[in-house]
Amino acid sequence: MSTEILFQTHLVLGYVAWLLCFGAYGLPWLSSMDRLAAQRAIATLHSFRFFGLVFILPGVVSPNLPAHFAVFAAYGDFATGLLAMLALITVRLPRLFWPLVVAFNLVGTVDLVVDYYHATQVGLPAHAEQLGAAYAIPIIYVPLLMITHVAAFYFLARPHQNTTRAIADGATASQGIRRSVFGP
Template identity: 70%
Template sequence: MSPATIFLLHLVLGYVPWLLCFGAYGWPRLRSMDRVEAQRAIATLHSFRFFGLVFLVPGVVGPNLPSGFAEFAAYGDFATGLLAMLALVMVRIRPLFWSFVVAFNVAGTIDIIVDYYHGNQLGLPDLAGALGAAYAIPMLYVPLLMITHVAAFYMLARRQPQATQAFSANH
């Protein structure tokens, strides 16, 4: 099997265990939480996206990693992580909290989609070894990030029960 085929297989299969785990454990727990606490849990996970800056560290990634991929992925992750941290800090100021929740989810989703696009356009599957130690990020971490973005958007879009709306408005 070629390295490009293994890379693509890893990308696709990275979603399978996370979807199974999230469906069995994460989603039921998030749905049982109040809206703010559920979004805080997701923001906490995404606050670690500063780690994406590793795509810019020589020795962690190889010199053949396309800079067009590395820079956008690194700074997109970094911006998303900062926005998630701001959401966490602003939890007591609800309008700002909700603004940052939307912002980090929009920024993070766009980052992942554009990273997939850039990776494909730049032939990343054929250069998968250039990811070096950062290879695990798109295989193990990114699927969970995308799944939780989808969950966050779903929770933002769904209607809140009337009793919960009244309680939230008073707190």
């Protein structure tokens, strides 16, 4: 099997595995939270994107890794990670937190889409060995990042259902307590 076919197979299966995992565990867990907690969890994951700087670290990736791909990928990840960290730092300041949540998700999504474009333009799938130890990033980490960006936008766009659910659950709980104390 060629390097290109192996890379593309790994990439597709990375998405399949993460979609199965996220659908079974991540989405139900995030959906059970209020908006802020869900975005905070997603921001925590993305705060580790400083690790993308490895694309420009000599000795980890091949010196033949095209700079056009490597530099944009490294600094796009770094910027996204910093924005996610800023969002986490400002979680108690909603006027800063929510714009930073939108910013890190926009920057991060654009970074990943442009990285895919650059990788295709430079023929990276056929020369995936140039990624060296960083090979795992596009195969294992990037699919999860893209999926969680989509989830973050979904949670930003949907109505505040968790607030309504929490109020309804509180009412149900208080009715149950009243019934148990005062009878039906």
